[in-house]
Amino acid sequence: MNHSLLEARGIHTYYGASHILRGIDFTVRRGETVGLMGRNGMGKTTLLKTLMGVVPSHKGEIRINGHVTTRSQPCRIARHGVAYVPEGRGIFPNLSVRENLVMAARPGVGGRRDWTFERALKTFPRLGERLGHGGGQLSGGEQQMLTIGRALMTNPDLLILDEATEGLAPIICREIWTVIGAIRDTGIATIIVDKNFRAISSITDRNVILVKGNVVFEGDREALRSQPEVLKNFLGV
Numbered sequence: 574m575n576h577s578l579l580e581a582r583g584i585h586t587y588y589g590a591s592h593i594l595r596g597i598d599f600t601v602r603r604g605e606t607v608g609l610m611g612r613n614g615m616g617k618t619t620l621l622k623t624l625m626g627v628v629p630s631h632k633g634e635i636r637i638n639g640h641v642t643t644r645s646q647p648c649r650i651a652r653h654g655v656a657y658v659p660e661g662r663g664i665f666p667n668l669s670v671r672e673n674l675v676m677a678a679r680p681g682v683g684g685r686r687d688w689t690f691e692r693a694l695k696t697f698p699r700l701g702e703r704l705g706h707g708g709g710q711l712s713g714g715e716q717q718m719l720t721i722g723r724a725l726m727t728n729p730d731l732l733i734l735d736e737a738t739e740g741l742a743p744i745i746c747r748e749i750w751t752v753i754g755a756i757r758d759t760g761i762a763t764i765i766v767d768k769n770f771r772a773i774s775s776i777t778d779r780n781v782i783l784v785k786g787n788v789v790f791e792g793d794r795e796a797l798r799s800q801p802e803v804l805k806n807f808l809g810v
């Protein structure tokens with residue numbers, strides 16, 4: 574029995590002639606929170622896009638929830654239980670908060686309907702106060718909450734967050750980190766990319782660092798924090 578929710582082996586991805594991912598192995602177990610770290614341009618977003626089928630891998634194999642998804646379209650991968658929140662915010666600015674949430678609703682793998690409209694509002698009370706507002710009228714932090722709320726409404730097994738707190742005020746970032754911690758407690762696995770390694774590593778089970786398309790470190794919070802040279806060399810902190 575394979576307990577991995579997501580398993581990628583020997584992944585190579587190119588943009589044209591540029592060889593970006595150079596043989597990456599990457600695993601997420603059920604319910605696990607994984608921090609994906611690295612300096613700018615090291616291939617984090619490319620790895621997420623490859624896992625989601627947005628960018629094709631040239632070599633290697635990806636399995637999600639037991640299905641080989643290496644050459645699947647993003648919509649098929651989403652149906653295998655993955656919700657992807659890309660950098661920037663993917664909401665419909667002309668639809669209301671209510672419409673944005675309701676439109677995204679669908680059962681998860683096996684018909685699971687843990688996340689309902691009511692539960693999303695309980696998780697993000699701010700959204701409940703803005704139900705009639707257009708998505709485009711929200712602040713940056715509220716838009717990010719709506720994006721995450723929409724992703725949860727698809728009842729995912731795995732939530733992928735790329736730079737969820739980018740450009741947001743510290744107080745809003747803290748609110749988002751708290752929510753991500755709460756999502757973790759519900760058993761949803763998460764991959765998080767964020768520049769704030771302290772915030773990430775305080776909620777992750779495992780951390781993976783990329784340098785030039787290779788995995789150079791993999792370990793839990795203690796392993797990461799006990800190796801200042803790793804932080805300095807690979808993250809510049």
Ligand SMILES: Nc1ncnc2c1ncn2[C@@H]1O[C@H](COP(=O)(O)OP(=O)(O)OP(=O)(O)O)[C@@H](O)[C@H]1O
Nearest residue numbers: 588589591593611612613614615616617618619620
């Ligand atoms: N569409 C593209 N076409 C060509 N090259 C690209 C494209 N997107 C990204 N790259 C290049 O691929 C490399 C990896 O980029 P990627 O966005 O995956 O890095 P990242 O680790 O997510 O960095 P950042 O934190 O800056 O988003 C970079 O050198 C980048 O310039």
